[in-house]
Amino acid sequence: MINQEDAFFGYYPIKPNKVVAQGEAIEIYDLVGKDTVLFHYSVNDNESSTGTQQVQQASMWFNSVWETIARGFDLDGH
Incomplete structure (x- = not known):
C-alpha cells in the first residue's frame, strides 16, 4: 500500500529454510519474492473499478492484521 492510493500484489512462493x-538454528518458512511479478492497482474516479476496489480491500485487510495479530519485535533482543 502506498498513500492509500496504490496497492501492489504478488504471489510469493514459500520455501522451507533454516x-x-x-x-x-531454527526452521522457518521463507517468502521468496525476488523475481515475483507484482500487479499494480490504483484508486481512480470510478468507485466500482477493479483498481479502486482492490486498494480499498487491501487497506482493510492490512488494518485488520495490524490491529489484531501484529506485534512489536525488538531486533536487539531486549
Missing part, C-alpha cells in the same frame, strides 16, 4: 536466531 536460519540462526540468537545463536540457535
Whole structure:
C-alpha cells in the first residue's frame, strides 16, 4: 500500500529454510519474492473499478492484521 492510493500484489512462493536466531538454528518458512511479478492497482474516479476496489480491500485487510495479530519485535533482543 502506498498513500492509500496504490496497492501492489504478488504471489510469493514459500520455501522451507533454516536460519540462526540468537545463536540457535531454527526452521522457518521463507517468502521468496525476488523475481515475483507484482500487479499494480490504483484508486481512480470510478468507485466500482477493479483498481479502486482492490486498494480499498487491501487497506482493510492490512488494518485488520495490524490491529489484531501484529506485534512489536525488538531486533536487539531486549
